[in-house]
Structure formats: structure tokens, C-alpha cells
Amino acid sequence: MIDATGRPQSVLVLGGSSEIAQAIVDRLIAARCRTVVLAGREGVRLTEAAKRAKAAGAEVVETVTFEATNVEHHAAFAESVFERFGNIDLVIVAAGLLGDQDDLEGDPAGAAALITTNFTGLAAAMLAVAGHMRRQGHGRLVVLSSVAGLRARKANFIYGSSKSGLDAFSQGLGDALEGSGATVTIVRPGFVIGRMTAGMKAAPFPTTPDAVADAVVKAVQSGAAVVYVPSTLRWVFAVMRILPRAAWRRMPA
Numbered sequence: 001m002i003d004a005t006g007r008p009q010s011v012l013v014l015g016g017s018s019e020i021a022q023a024i025v026d027r028l029i030a031a032r033c034r035t036v037v038l039a040g041r042e043g044v045r046l047t048e049a050a051k052r053a054k055a056a057g058a059e060v061v062e063t064v065t066f067e068a069t070n071v072e073h074h075a076a077f078a079e080s081v082f083e084r085f086g087n088i089d090l091v092i093v094a095a096g097l098l099g100d101q102d103d104l105e106g107d108p109a110g111a112a113a114l115i116t117t118n119f120t121g122l123a124a125a126m127l128a129v130a131g132h133m134r135r136q137g138h139g140r141l142v143v144l145s146s147v148a149g150l151r152a153r154k155a156n157f158i159y160g161s162s163k164s165g166l167d168a169f170s171q172g173l174g175d176a177l178e179g180s181g182a183t184v185t186i187v188r189p190g191f192v193i194g195r196m197t198a199g200m201k202a203a204p205f206p207t208t209p210d211a212v213a214d215a216v217v218k219a220v221q222s223g224a225a226v227v228y229v230p231s232t233l234r235w236v237f238a239v240m241r242i243l244p245r246a247a248w249r250r251m252p253a
């Protein structure tokens with residue numbers, strides 16, 4: 001159960017090896033989160049994330065297999081996690097692929113796979129998890145969306161549109177859960193300097209996994225519904241969204 005100060009005791013991460021999610025989990029464990037369930041694709045990164053959570057002091061750390069595109073498995077996946085670990089206070093939706101827009105424009109199947117990973121696969125998983133949160137009467141889903149989803153840019157519209165879908169779905173899910181005790185927080189980072197963006201030129205107002213993690217922990221405690229990281233991006237994108245299309249089209253890559 002979330003304690004009196006709003007600190008989760010148990011967390012499930014969809015995309016357990018995500019760099020941003022690991023920074024969030026570090027902070028949750030430091031604030032006495034005891035059970036950490038890392039769901040992801042089997043491999044060294046997931047194993048290393050589990051070792052890191054254990055070393056940080058979590059009492060129970062488990063990895064479970066989660067492939068975002070396996071939508072037909074998500075109901076059984078959620079069922080088994082909630083049955084095995086009991087109440088889950090926090091679910092972090094962190095799986096995601098950035099992809100290479102130039103390659104994807106010539107690879108429709110690859111583009112569809114990325115969109116399934118970032119949007120439809122996660123949407124199915126979130127519905128499955130939300131059903132359990134509704135039944136337990138509490139819990140928060142933290143969804144790592146992106147400012148890229150607020151208005152698709154020609155240089156990354158495949159990733160951007162997948163995040164638009166995820167973001168809109170999360171807003172609707174949050175509204176649908178009203179009164180159930182379960183809630184949704186949407187996190188919209190800008191360019192995060194880290195593994196996903198390695199080798200790329202940073203966009204304006206770059207941030208870090210640690211800064212995103214700090215903002216998420218604050219939002220979990222305050223109950224914020226939408227968070228921008230850095231917070232300046234809220235105002236930057238209020239303008240970006242209404243720029244005339246001809247100007248938006250000329251935005252640099």
C-alpha cells in the first residue's frame with residue numbers, strides 16, 4: 001500500500017531495463033519501496049537492472065518476461081503479476097523505441113512494429129493492469145510519453161505519432177479511472193541525454209534520466225496528472241502547438 005506520505009511500497013515496471021525507469025526505481029527504493037517487479041525482454045540489461053535494484057536495498061526484486069508487442073499475452077501477464085505479488089502501488093510504463101525515421105520511412109512493417117511497441121502494445125498492457133488497479137481500489141500508472149507526441153514533426157513523425165497515441169490513451173484512461181482510486185500520471189520529457197539518444201545532437205532544453213526521475217517521484221507524491229521535464233517545455237510547447245503549419249514544417253531535424 002502507498003504509505004501515509006504517498007510513498008509506494010511496490011512497483012511494476014513495463015520496460016524494466018529502461019535507463020529512466022532505473023533512475024526512478026533507485027529513488028523509490030531509497031524512499032522505502034520494498035517490492036520491485038521488472039518486466040521486460042530477457043537479457044543482460046534486465047538482469048543488470050535487477051541487480052541494481054537489489055543492491056539499492058529492495059527486499060523483493062523479480063524479473064518477469066514482458067514483450068510489448070505480444071498483446072494477446074498481456075491479460076495473463078497482468079493476472080499473474082497481481083496474483084503473485086499482491087497489490088501493486090505503482091506501474092511505470094517505460095518500454096519504448098525511438099527508431100531511425102529515415103530507415104522507417106522505407107520500412108512500413110518496421111514502422112508498424114515500432115508503433116505497436118510504443119502505443120498499441122502498451123495500451124493493451126495498461127488496460128490489463130488498470131483492471132487490477134481498479135479492483136484493488138488504488139494505484140498509479142506513470143506513463144513515459146514525450147513532448148514529441150504533442151505535435152508530430154516531419155523529422156520524427158513515426159515515433160511522435162506513437163507517443164501521441166499513447167499520450168491520448170493515457171489521458172482517456174485516467175479520466176475513465178476517476179473515482180476508482182487508481183490514477184494516471186503522464187510524463188512528457190523533452191530530449192533526454194542517455195542511451196536512447198546516444199550519438200544524437202541534443203534538442204533545445206535537454207534533460208537527463210535523473211532529472212526525469214526526480215520529477216516523477218515528485219509527481220507521484222503530489223498526484224500531478226501531467227508533468228513536463230524540464231517544466232519550461234510546458235510553455236515552449238504551448239507555443240509550438242499553435243505555430244502556423246508552414247513554420248512548423250521548417251523546424252530543424
Ligand SMILES: NC(=O)c1ccc[n+]([C@@H]2O[C@H](COP(=O)([O-])OP(=O)(O)OC[C@H]3O[C@@H](n4cnc5c(N)ncnc54)[C@H](OP(=O)(O)O)[C@@H]3O)[C@@H](O)[C@H]2O)c1
Pocket residue numbers: 014015016017018019020021040041042043045046066067068069093094095096097098117144145146147188189190191192193194195196197
Ligand atoms: N530518452 C529520451 O530522450 C526520451 C524522451 C522522452 C520520452 N522517452 C520515453 O521514455 C521511455 C524510456 O526511455 P529511456 O530513455 O529509458 O530508453 P531506454 O533505456 O532505451 O529504455 C527503453 C526500454 O524499452 C524496452 N523495450 C523496447 N522495445 C520493447 C518491447 N518490444 N517489449 C518490451 N520492452 C521493450 C527496452 O528493453 P530492452 O532493454 O530489452 O531493449 C528498454 O527497457 C520510453 O518510452 C521513451 O520513449 C525517452
